Amino acid sequence: MxxxxxxxxxxxxxxxxxxxxxxxxxxxxxxxxxxxxxxxKPRDRYVEDWEYEAIYKNASPRLQAAMDVAWLCGAQKADILKLRRQDFREDGLYIEQSKTGVKQIKEWTPRLRQAIDKALAVESKHPTMFVFHNRSGTKLSAESLRDDWSKAWEKAITEYANLERFTFHDLKAKGVSDYDGPNKRAFSGHKTERQVASYDRKVKRSPSLDPSSKY
Incomplete structure (x- = not known):
């Protein structure tokens, strides 16, 4: 080990x-x-927009959908894979976080709807209740999504030599980091500010000293 x-x-x-x-x-x-x-050491990897797009454009449609839901909703992989059609609400997507038990309705945006539609459009031989499913209609496994992720990386690294590895789990942190609303803790679904801070990884901008302003 x-x-x-x-x-x-x-x-x-x-x-x-x-x-x-x-x-x-x-x-x-x-x-x-x-x-x-x-x-x-706490993980501090922040996924830049260009890095996200590098993987996204080489991903399968179901991986693209999963990536967007993870990013846009600040959601864990396990919570994404268990999504069912019954989780659709008029005003958003119902997600219950398995780690914290927090229940949320993530409000619809055009890109979130597009991601869900893309997941549902994946071919299935049988009717299915799962948003992310395989061809037999059963719930998409973490292993299958991991295979999609590996294939996307194999393609992306041949095109982007400076692309540094990140994990699917880092996409939740990207969502939390990119969220610019009034209540980041409510968005992330965490119960403490300390938990939020561990996922808020974007380098903060600050003003620098300008000596010329004194004269």
Whole structure:
């Protein structure tokens, strides 16, 4: 395991397993207790508009739709993939965030409607309730979306030599960073300003000193 983040996740998972076993008399203790986690550096990757477009133009229609929903709604991949037709409201798209439990209706915009229409237009042999679906009509899997993402990257990096890697999850952060409304926390669906700050990654502009203004 080379990734510190991955190692921390495995430690947490194993700790849960041993805790479950200890409570039921299946093991004598939890060997994960006392094992410190690696210090993780908060992710600060901001996806520039040109970078977004570089992947977008090389993406499949369903990936383009998913990218736009993630960006425009500040939504997680898991919450996008579980969207159903019943989540359409007259005034917007209903999204319940799996991490925070926050329920939101993301107001319709022309581009958001276009993204949803593009997702629904993906061919399906059977009627489906899922917005993002495969050809059999079942919910699109995270693995299938990951494959689409990898293919788009393979094409994009041949065209853009200076394109630095970013993840699909970074698109939620791009949405939060790009949102310029009065209440960023309401848009992001986070419960604390600290959580919002971790997703607000755009470098802030500030005035510089102008000595000439003194004379």
């Amino acid at each position: 080379k990734s510190k983040t991955g190692a921390n996740r495995e430690r947490s998972f194993l700790s849960l397993v041993f805790s479950w076993g200890y409570e039921r008399g299946r093991c004598k203790g939890n060997p994960c207790k006392g094992v410190r986690k690696f210090t993780e």
